[in-house]
Amino acid sequence: MANSTMAAGAPDTGAPGNMGDVRRSNLALVLGRIVQSSPGTHLTRAQVAAATGLTKASVSSLVLDLLDAGIIREIGLNPQGERGRPGVGVELNPAKAVMGMEINVDYIAAGLTDLSGTLLLHQTRERDNRNSAAAPVVAELAALAAELRAAAGAQGIQVLGGGLAVPGLIDDKAGAVLMAPNLGWNSEALDLGSLLPGAPLGITLFNEANAAALAELRYRPAGAADFLFVSGEVGVGGGLVIGSELFTGPDGHAGELGHVVVLPEGVGCSCGGTGCLETVAGQDAIFAAAGLGGHTRSENLARLLSALAEGDASAANAVGQAGHYLGVAVASTARLLNISSVVLGGHFAILGGWLLPSLTESLARYAPGKVPPENIGLSAVGEAGALLGAAGSVVRTLVEAPHRLRGQAIEA
Ligand SMILES: [Zn+2]
Structure with missing residues (x-):
């Protein structure tokens, strides 16, 4: 007052x-x-x-x-x-939009939302980004962003700025990816300025799981104020929401669920550690255990789902193992942070019905009563979660500091 x-x-x-x-x-x-x-x-x-x-x-x-x-x-x-x-x-103003973008191991994606968070345009392109240098990936994403921006411009919509989500540890102030083991990126300074040249709010960098957790918070109808979001691609990520706020910890690197150790005598992980959750519950680990591989992500997922539907034992076993070890990691997290709700995204959400029995059993065994089955939810926003969260954060930043746009020329 x-x-x-x-x-x-x-x-x-x-x-x-x-x-x-x-x-x-x-x-x-x-x-x-x-x-x-x-x-x-x-x-x-x-x-x-x-x-x-x-x-x-x-x-x-x-x-x-x-x-x-x-x-x-x-x-x-x-x-x-x-x-x-x-x-x-x-x-x-419905003629103003923000762009969410995502680079993941198997695809790039971009989407536009208006300032109230409604998704206006969305495109995903499959692309094998493993061990690709960062520059050509960013260049291809810039081309995709330019297409969406042009399509928006044709409808009189101006893109104010954007957010880019990547599966790795980031330094948002420097616009750099510090470590994204599944991309093979270490200390990569990204040319963020090339993504939306001249956009008044510029581009902000986000960790993919954190961005997706923010999208869950924003788009879930009536979710818990405290939950662990689990993202699943080649890597496994975690986003911690505590008191309806993203908890990112020192340097913004908290929530690395995929690198919580579940098998101390297990195999080496892309992070340099051993026996991380990702080595048994990442999508490639599941594909390999099910005897699948060598195709694109969407093809492998489709083949896995049909194998499951046909009662294929190795497919069921692979997914069961992933659910079991996911439960081990989530049980520890729930104990450590006093969290009792989990939201599954990525391939965990896609495999939902096949994964839930082993996950629930594992949680009941390792953290009895802590995360009841009714508190395990599937993502409300699905595959677009990371880019929606990144876009939403840009809007939130604008709402908290609208003077940043003051005096900006309004484009026709
Ligand atoms: Zn690891």
């Missing part, structure tokens, strides 16, 4: 980069209120003032800034043709 009182008399200081802290936080407060309003409702300036405790004059001035930046737009509330001055509401 102290901020509100001060803001009531705060003058609009004009030029970009010359905005006081109070005004910045009030700008975020106003935008946050508009974002929270349910879809289809259009708050008036007076309603925003009432909800935020700011004065109407202050809200009007802040709304002007958001209109200038193109983040919101005005919408007439009275039926057309009605006499008198129509009521005016505001809403998020």
Whole structure:
């Protein structure tokens, strides 16, 4: 409330980069209120003032800034043709979008969402990125991003910025992948600027499992506030959500579920360790144990699913082993962090029904009563999770600091 009182008399200081802290936080407060309003409702300036405790004059001035930046737009509330001055509401500008992108071991993907999180466009391309240098992968993703951006532009939609999710440890400030063993990348500085040249919010880098966990948090209808998200591709990743916030720990590297040891005398892992969960529950480990391989990911998954449906013993055994060891790692995590809900993504979600019996049995054995079967959920967002989470984080950053777009020219 102290901020509100001060803001009531705060003058609009004009030029970009010359905005006081109070005004910045009030700008975020106003935008946050508009974002929270349910879809289809259009708050008036007076309603925003009432909800935020700011004065109407202050809200009007802040709304002007958001209109200038193109983040919101005005919408007439009275039926057309009605006499008198129509009521005016505001809403998020549907002509602004953010792009989520993903580089994974077997594919690249990009998708556009509007500022309210609705997926507008989405494309995935299978590509074997194992041991490929980073530059050509990023170049191909840049071409895909340019296609989506052009398609959006043809509909009058401007892409403000984007987020890129990669399966590895990242340094988001440096825009570098520190270690992505399944890609064979070590200390790779990515040319993020090439992905959306000139986009006002630029590109932010995310760990894939963390981004997907954020998407679960955002898109699950009524999920737990504390859960472990498990992503499954060639690698296995984890995203910890505690108190509805992503917990990333020191350096942002917490949640490396795939490298929790489940077989101390097991085989070597891509991370340099031994017996990690990934070596027995990663998708390639499952394919190999089931006697499959040598095809694309989607082909191998399809073959695995049909083998399971036909009652193939080695396929069932491979998936059963993966579920068992996933249970071992999740049981330890649940004990360590006092988490009792798990959300499965990637191939774990695709294998859901085949995997759940061994996973539930394993959890009951190694952490009795800690993660009941009804608390094991499958991803609500599926394969697009990582890019949706990355895109959503960019929007969240914008909502928390909308002054970043202030003074930006609005493209036609
Ligand atoms: Zn490992």
